[in-house]
Amino acid sequence: xxxxxxxxxxxxxxxxxxxxxxxxxxxxxxxxxxxxxxxxxxxxxxxxxxxxxxxxxxxxxxxxxxxxxxxxxxxxxxxxxxxxxxxxxxxxxxxxxxxxxxxxxxxxxxxxxxxxxxxxxxxxxxxxxxxxxxxxxxxxxxxxxxxxxxxxxxxxxxxxxxxxxxxxxxxxxxxxxxxxxxxxxxxxxxxxxxxxxxxxxxxxxxxxxxxxxxxxxxxxxxxxxxxxxxxxxxxxxxxxxxxxxxxxxxxxxxxxxxxxxxxxxxxxxxxxxxxxxxxxxxxxxxxxxxxxxxxxxxxxxxxxxxxxxxxxxxxxxxxxxxxxxxxxxxxxxxxxxxxxxxxxxxxxxxxxxxxxxxxxxxxxxxxxxxxxxxxxxxxxxxxxxxxxxxxxxxxxxxxxxxxxxxxxxxxxxxxxxxxxxxxxxx
Numbered sequence: 001x002x003x004x005x006x007x008x009x010x011x012x013x014x015x016x017x018x019x020x021x022x023x024x025x026x027x028x029x030x031x032x033x034x035x036x037x038x039x040x041x042x043x044x045x046x047x048x049x050x051x052x053x054x055x056x057x058x059x060x061x062x063x064x065x066x067x068x069x070x071x072x073x074x075x076x077x078x079x080x081x082x083x084x085x086x087x088x089x090x091x092x093x094x095x096x097x098x099x100x101x102x103x104x105x106x107x108x109x110x111x112x113x114x115x116x117x118x119x120x121x122x123x124x125x126x127x128x129x130x131x132x133x134x135x136x137x138x139x140x141x142x143x144x145x146x147x148x149x150x151x152x153x154x155x156x157x158x159x160x161x162x163x164x165x166x167x168x169x170x171x172x173x174x175x176x177x178x179x180x181x182x183x184x185x186x187x188x189x190x191x192x193x194x195x196x197x198x199x200x201x202x203x204x205x206x207x208x209x210x211x212x213x214x215x216x217x218x219x220x221x222x223x224x225x226x227x228x229x230x231x232x233x234x235x236x237x238x239x240x241x242x243x244x245x246x247x248x249x250x251x252x253x254x255x256x257x258x259x260x261x262x263x264x265x266x267x268x269x270x271x272x273x274x275x276x277x278x279x280x281x282x283x284x285x286x287x288x289x290x291x292x293x294x295x296x297x298x299x300x301x302x303x304x305x306x307x308x309x310x311x312x313x314x315x316x317x318x319x320x321x322x323x324x325x326x327x328x329x330x331x332x333x334x335x336x337x338x339x340x341x342x343x344x345x346x347x348x349x350x351x352x353x354x355x356x357x358x359x360x361x362x363x364x365x366x367x368x369x370x371x372x373x374x375x376x377x378x379x380x381x382x383x384x385x386x387x388x389x390x391x392x393x394x395x396x397x398x399x400x401x402x403x404x405x406x407x408x409x410x411x412x413x414x415x416x417x418x419x420x421x422x423x424x425x426x
Contacts, residue, residue: 007128034070056084092116095124136183192229251291255310256303287392295344363416
């Protein structure tokens, strides 16, 4: 979503007659689009601002702005800690950037963290430019969240859920397809709840059906889903919509019902596993990835074992495993029985080891099969190798001529690693 927002901001700056600089030292304006979902993401911004402080001392005329979730979450801290910052704007203020830039140029150090109606904001922003070689693109369909998981800062920095009208989404998608894009990923904090606040109701499954009918669309994806809102109607789409790729990211967070209640996830481990059964019944070759948080306050050894057992039973294609960190302003921040850092890291490493074995096994099961790969560009393995993705979002490296970049090709999978596959052209 930050990639998407940054593209819209870049298009706005282009209208204001800015052009991209090759490196920070050559820039008149530097804007950081930030994330606040985990402490690690915030720490990366602090480090970058430390570097920009030094750059600002060497060249005081540079305007430095910080936007997005971290600016929404802790504007006072950022302004106090980093004197290099000239303006701050929150997640709802993107369309008001021209005025903020004018104020910053006059030395006023403006701050705008007022929440705006998302549809109004995006309606005032120009569309992001598409490179001629670009085959995939992102499209935001909704923002915000009403679930209020106890560990999560997102509802406080992105606001309540709102959905873009389907006609607006279709119009943007048609424009992207006309420019050569063939792979569309729909974005939202919880795409499964899309359409609930529209004046004319439209479910997320209904939106997928309308997009599926568009000429030129070859691959359709979405992130992220909340298990509580994954309906049978949406699950059925994996068996009926030919453009919908066989991949879903479905964060489970824990395998312990006690911890799931403390997280306010509002489903049980058994209910989650039943969703996995339904998905694989509709699409046996579906790739399923998930998120896990270890070391949530009060997580006992037994709670952790239940999570480990769920991972072993489910056989995720990949997992994103994080150790819990307090996010100021969330309910979990004030919970007792915090887990020590050493225990959190030990549990994280144990689950990573388990998942690496599972990922390798699931990838090795693809060796010998012929899969459709959309080549995205040169591989890091060398100039004679292209990298691309299968419909199930597996990365494939394959010796292939450079002019196949941007094209689909049938690839025989010859070898499998933990995170990628290696193949040859069929």
